[in-house]
Amino acid sequence: MEGRKLRNMFGSSAETEAKEQSAAEKAQGQMARDVSVTATTTEAPTAAPDRRAKTLVATSVDLYYGDFHAVEDVSMTIEPNKVTALIGSSGCGKTTFLRSLNRMHELTLGASVKGGITLDGEDIYHRGVDPVQVRRLIGMVFQQPNPFPTMSIYDNVAAGLNLNSGRTSKSTKDEVVERSLRGAHLWDEVKDRLGKPGSGLSGGQQQRLCIARAIAVEPEVLLMDEPCSALDPVATLAIEDLIGELKSKYTIAIVTHNMQQAARASDNTAFFNLEESGKPGRLVEIGATETIFTKPTQKATEDYVSGRFG
Amino acid sequence: MSAPPPPDFSGLDPELATEAAGVGGRGTLLGSSASSGLLPGWAPYGVFAAALAFCAAVLAALGIFTIALMLVFGAVVAVFGIYAWSRAVEGSRRAKDRAITMAIVAAFGVAMAPLISLLYEVIKRGVPGLSAEFFTEDARGKISGGGAEHAIVGTLVITGIAVAISVPIGLMAAIYMNEYGTGKLRRALTFFVDVMTGIPSIVAGLFAYALFEIFFGPGIRMGVMGSVALSVLMIPIVIRASEEVLKIVPNHLREASYALGTPKWKTISKIVLPTAFAGLVTAVMIATARIIGETAPLLVTTGVVDSLNTDPFGGRMQNLAVYAFNEYRSPGIDKAASYDRAWAAALTLIAIVMILNVIARLVYRRYKTEIR
Numbered sequence: 001m002e003g004r005k006l007r008n009m010f011g012s013s014a015e016t017e018a019k020e021q022s023a024a025e026k027a028q029g030q031m032a033r034d035v036s037v038t039a040t041t042t043e044a045p046t047a048a049p050d051r052r053a054k055t056l057v058a059t060s061v062d063l064y065y066g067d068f069h070a071v072e073d074v075s076m077t078i079e080p081n082k083v084t085a086l087i088g089s090s091g092c093g094k095t096t097f098l099r100s101l102n103r104m105h106e107l108t109l110g111a112s113v114k115g116g117i118t119l120d121g122e123d124i125y126h127r128g129v130d131p132v133q134v135r136r137l138i139g140m141v142f143q144q145p146n147p148f149p150t151m152s153i154y155d156n157v158a159a160g161l162n163l164n165s166g167r168t169s170k171s172t173k174d175e176v177v178e179r180s181l182r183g184a185h186l187w188d189e190v191k192d193r194l195g196k197p198g199s200g201l202s203g204g205q206q207q208r209l210c211i212a213r214a215i216a217v218e219p220e221v222l223l224m225d226e227p228c229s230a231l232d233p234v235a236t237l238a239i240e241d242l243i244g245e246l247k248s249k250y251t252i253a254i255v256t257h258n259m260q261q262a263a264r265a266s267d268n269t270a271f272f273n274l275e276e277s278g279k280p281g282r283l284v285e286i287g288a289t290e291t292i293f294t295k296p297t298q299k300a301t302e303d304y305v306s307g308r309f310g
Numbered sequence: 311m312s313a314p315p316p317p318d319f320s321g322l323d324p325e326l327a328t329e330a331a332g333v334g335g336r337g338t339l340l341g342s343s344a345s346s347g348l349l350p351g352w353a354p355y356g357v358f359a360a361a362l363a364f365c366a367a368v369l370a371a372l373g374i375f376t377i378a379l380m381l382v383f384g385a386v387v388a389v390f391g392i393y394a395w396s397r398a399v400e401g402s403r404r405a406k407d408r409a410i411t412m413a414i415v416a417a418f419g420v421a422m423a424p425l426i427s428l429l430y431e432v433i434k435r436g437v438p439g440l441s442a443e444f445f446t447e448d449a450r451g452k453i454s455g456g457g458a459e460h461a462i463v464g465t466l467v468i469t470g471i472a473v474a475i476s477v478p479i480g481l482m483a484a485i486y487m488n489e490y491g492t493g494k495l496r497r498a499l500t501f502f503v504d505v506m507t508g509i510p511s512i513v514a515g516l517f518a519y520a521l522f523e524i525f526f527g528p529g530i531r532m533g534v535m536g537s538v539a540l541s542v543l544m545i546p547i548v549i550r551a552s553e554e555v556l557k558i559v560p561n562h563l564r565e566a567s568y569a570l571g572t573p574k575w576k577t578i579s580k581i582v583l584p585t586a587f588a589g590l591v592t593a594v595m596i597a598t599a600r601i602i603g604e605t606a607p608l609l610v611t612t613g614v615v616d617s618l619n620t621d622p623f624g625g626r627m628q629n630l631a632v633y634a635f636n637e638y639r640s641p642g643i644d645k646a647a648s649y650d651r652a653w654a655a656a657l658t659l660i661a662i663v664m665i666l667n668v669i670a671r672l673v674y675r676r677y678k679t680e681i682r
Contacts, residue, residue, distance in 0.1 A: 160570040163572045
């Protein structure tokens with residue numbers, strides 16, 4: 001898994017290969033610097049990663065819906081094997097930005113992107129890159145639990161394999177399904193009814209089923225768009241615990257409106273803000289979660305996290 | 311959910327409380343009903359029956375009694391009757407409620423009446439024409455007697471081919487319009503599909519005739535020509551109905567699929583279509599039921615014939631609608647028997663449509679998915 005490349009994202013000409021190599025090396029160096037910067041500020045103990053996931057770097061990203069400028073000039077690094085929380089008031093572009101990270105943004109009619117986003121140094125918006133391939137490496141969990149209603153629990157988890165990997169043997173599938181459901185802490189609850197429809201589960205279970213479905217294809221990065229907003233506190237806690245464990249394998253970015261959640265579950269926090277309605281949302285600051293919540297550098301951040309507005 | 315506690319108006323000043331308690335209120339809920347009373351539970355039925363009886367008597371006295379007139383006038387009289395009675399006993403708010411309820415139920419009844427009357431009439435007149443002979447023999451060389459086997463088989467063959475042509479085209483067009491089409495082209499297509507839904511069926515028949523005439527010369531008649539004509543009528547219906555079904559497949563399912571790295575075509579074929587399956591079957595059934603009884607386009611394309619023909623490319627082919635028309639237009643020596651056969655053909659046609667509908671219902675129930 002370590003050596004997995006986006007190779008089939010590109011044409012296989014020698015030139016692009018070389019470019020890809022050098023870009024990747026550059027990003028490694030860049031990454032190393034970033035880590036050394038943040039390492040000093042991150043005090044929260046983090047579990048040793050089981051595998052090093054990939055780094056997402058956004059550089060001067062501008063996002064549009066037709067003429068509407070939704071997000072302006074966002075640059076940030078989403079570090080591997082860490083949880084990065086995106087917070088901010090409604091309509092400030094957090095979700096839009098998150099959706100641009102795996103090229104879901106462009107599925108909206110008229111949506112467009114400027115700037116660059118790289119995954120371990122490889123430009124995911126490169127002309128030769130197939131967005132389908134990007135989404136295989138960067139999975140997503142949505143606000144509303146959305147298991148496929150025509151499929152059983154088993155088939156929901158195996159959906160990524162069934163849809164995308166051609167023929168997979170039954171035993172491999174069984175293994176992937178069990179591993180993913182265990183990874184999502186759902187196995188014990190559903191192992192006796194894998195053939196039942198996924199829509200028969202409770203909301204929290206459905207959301208964990210969606211997480212299992214997302215990790216079954218072994219992405220590098222997992223994007224979560226307010227995964228707990230439709231859930232009760234108990235289910236929310238279960239998902240937060242799960243997020244804490246998943247970061248040993250994946251890079252995680254999570255949009256949340258719940259500041260306690262950001263404080264509890266994330267390593268880094270990025271604060272987005274909207275100066276006034278009609279203007280594009282901007283990234284105000286990003287840093288270690290503790291720093292953002294205790295001694296942020298920006299006045300707006302302090303006001304927001306202390307509950308003075310938003 | 312427990313019922314909310316009864317509102318307590320005792321704390322309000324008397325004038326307000328009267329208003330809050332409603333019609334004729336005394337300030338308490340019990341007081342209001344005790345003072346103004348209630349109509350008995352049978353009141354609406356009683357009023358309706360009385361209204362019917364009254365109208366029947368009046369119409370009979372005028373010498374113009376028919377069941378239809380009695381129902382229509384009876385409904386109107388019943389609406390006014392229940393209003394007057396309720397107003398006298400229960401007050402104006404309840405009276406309005408009762409009058410509107412009566413009007414709505416009566417409107418439903420008036421809408422159902424022709425349907426029931428039609429079914430009754432077709433069954434009454436169609437059953438005498440049914441016999442084993444009707445289903446197993448054609449009418450070749452019969453001066454009187456003979457069956458409609460050739461017409462039943464023809465209907466099934468012609469409609470079957472029409473469905474086979476229309477469903478793939480219609481479904482793919484609907485997928486294009488809902489999943490791919492954008493902007494002007496999509497709007498133009500929607501417009502033309504709507505226009506196509508409204509073309510007179512004889513035009514479709516003439517179109518198919520003209521098309522085949524180019525290749526086979528004038529006077530050509532074939533079963534498949536009828537199928538082409540019916541397809542022209544059926545495709546727009548399939549498109550419209552399936553488009554509506556595809557529209558209600560929630561977008562978050564498509565996004566969930568894309569987020570797994572699934573290409574668009576697979577998302578459509580493996581997620582969207584299965585989710586919409588039950589609705590699509592219904593859409594196709596509605597469209598089939600709509601065209602199976604077409605007469606005019608088949609008269610000019612498949613022609614009239616007395617013998618069984620199962621080859622859609624082999625000349626004239628009979629079908630039930632044209633058969634019924636023909637039995638009526640040019641009856642045999644025993645006219646009554648011909649008319650019976652015409653009604654029996656109509657009954658058979660309705661039965662086929664009903665069987666198709668029942669199948670559609672069963673499929674729908676078996677495969678319907680809960681869409682949130």
